[in-house]
Amino acid sequence: MMAVSQNQLYDRIVDVTRDYLGPAADRFISRQVVSHLQKQPEELTRGDMRKLINWLKLSMAFLTNDEELISTYVEQLQAATKSTAKSERASSGDA
Amino acid sequence: MRGRKILIAYVVAVLAYVALTFFILPPDARTMMRYNLSSTQIRLLNLSVFLPLVIIWGAAFYGLAKIRRYADTIKSTTEGRAVAYIANGIMVLSLGLPASSIINKLLRYIGMQHESWNAGFTIATNYVSLLYPLVAFVLISVGANALTAIRRQRTSRIGIHAMVVLFGFISVGYTYFVLHFAFSGDGTIGSVYQMPLWLVLTTLVVPYVYTWFIGVVAAYEIFVYNIKLKGVIYRKSWSLVSIGLGIIVLSQIAVQYLTTLTRQLGQLHIGTIVSLVYGLLFIMAAGYIVMAFGMKKLQRIEDI
Numbered sequence: 001m002m003a004v005s006q007n008q009l010y011d012r013i014v015d016v017t018r019d020y021l022g023p024a025a026d027r028f029i030s031r032q033v034v035s036h037l038q039k040q041p042e043e044l045t046r047g048d049m050r051k052l053i054n055w056l057k058l059s060m061a062f063l064t065n066d067e068e069l070i071s072t073y074v075e076q077l078q079a080a081t082k083s084t085a086k087s088e089r090a091s092s093g094d095a
Numbered sequence: 096m097r098g099r100k101i102l103i104a105y106v107v108a109v110l111a112y113v114a115l116t117f118f119i120l121p122p123d124a125r126t127m128m129r130y131n132l133s134s135t136q137i138r139l140l141n142l143s144v145f146l147p148l149v150i151i152w153g154a155a156f157y158g159l160a161k162i163r164r165y166a167d168t169i170k171s172t173t174e175g176r177a178v179a180y181i182a183n184g185i186m187v188l189s190l191g192l193p194a195s196s197i198i199n200k201l202l203r204y205i206g207m208q209h210e211s212w213n214a215g216f217t218i219a220t221n222y223v224s225l226l227y228p229l230v231a232f233v234l235i236s237v238g239a240n241a242l243t244a245i246r247r248q249r250t251s252r253i254g255i256h257a258m259v260v261l262f263g264f265i266s267v268g269y270t271y272f273v274l275h276f277a278f279s280g281d282g283t284i285g286s287v288y289q290m291p292l293w294l295v296l297t298t299l300v301v302p303y304v305y306t307w308f309i310g311v312v313a314a315y316e317i318f319v320y321n322i323k324l325k326g327v328i329y330r331k332s333w334s335l336v337s338i339g340l341g342i343i344v345l346s347q348i349a350v351q352y353l354t355t356l357t358r359q360l361g362q363l364h365i366g367t368i369v370s371l372v373y374g375l376l377f378i379m380a381a382g383y384i385v386m387a388f389g390m391k392k393l394q395r396i397e398d399i
Contacts, residue, residue: 019326020326020328020329021326021328021329021396022330023324023325024329025326027172027397028396031399059399063328063392063395063396
């Protein structure tokens with residue numbers, strides 16, 4: 001995959017997380033990617049997302065007891081992953 | 096200051112206070128005479144004041160340890176510099192609490208031994224009590240302002256007007272207490288300040304009111320930063336910091352009002368005075384603990 005698409009995926013994930021962790025979202029996601037996927041944030045791919053979402057769900061559980069909040073967060077991450085895939089397919093189609 | 100250094104500073108402060116109060120300095124003869132107490136009763140009274148002091152200092156140092164750790168964790172981020180200023184302000188407040196108690200105790204004792212120096216030491220005590228909150232609130236205010244600047248936030252017009260009205264009441268009330276209670280009949284020498292009226296007004300009253308104003312503005316700016324923050328979990332943690340800081344600032348103001356009413360309080364029963372002191376001390380401790388809880392939650396976001 002192109003590097004621009006992978007940044008787009010990471011940026012979408014950070015945008016979703018910003019609704020929960022505010023200014024700490026970027027460094028939170030970066031830390032999860034580096035420590036659990038052993039990758040740099042710009043190397044994030046769609047194939048990593050299932051594992052990453054599981055880790056993010058677990059990490060969020062340490063920060064809040066609100067299970068509804070956590071499941072909403074997970075759904076938003078899954079939706080962001082799907083929408084990034086659609087926009088990549090659309091731009092490949094245009095190309 | 097790192098965690099271990101903060102703990103050492105706390106232990107040193109407590110030991111210094113214990114050494115002075117119970118081993119080095121003799122019982123306060125004036126208090127013994129005023130309330131008809133024996134030296135044993137005075138020492139028990141000192142113990143009853145010392146125990147809440149240990150708690151409040153412990154709470155303040157705990158709050159300092161938490162905010163210091165968080166400030167170090169995020170020092171390379173956008174908010175890092177602003178939080179570092181706030182942490183430095185909390186450090187001055189926390190260190191100032193035991194330092195001013197110990198210095199005031201020493202100065203009061205030396206003043207009693209040398210009557211001619213008493214006025215000078217009373218003046219020094221008043222300025223020590225003014226200086227550390229002034230420095231602390233300036234630092235906290237710089238940090239709070241930097242936080243709102245990062246988000247390009249503005250305080251609301253209603254909020255500003257509300258603070259102006261609030262400070263109108265606080266400053267007029269404080270000036271009334273200073274003039275009405277702190278001065279004896281001739282209007283130039285008071286048992287509390289030992290200075291002429293114009294000097295008290297310009298070098299104590301105005302700086303005190305300025306200190307409280309910037310402290311409350313800082314707490315309000317952190318509140319504004321918090322309510323306009325994105326991030327539901329992050330915002331909840333910052334709200335605890337904002338509430339804690341507000342409690343600390345308001346209890347600091349209350350302590351100053353109490354100091355101004357020293358002459359009136361002298362006519363009250365000793366139990367009432369001790370209750371007032373206890374009440375203020377625990378309110379202040381609560382402020383530090385609430386702030387520390389907020390910092391602990393913010394730290395957890397950075398640690399996971």
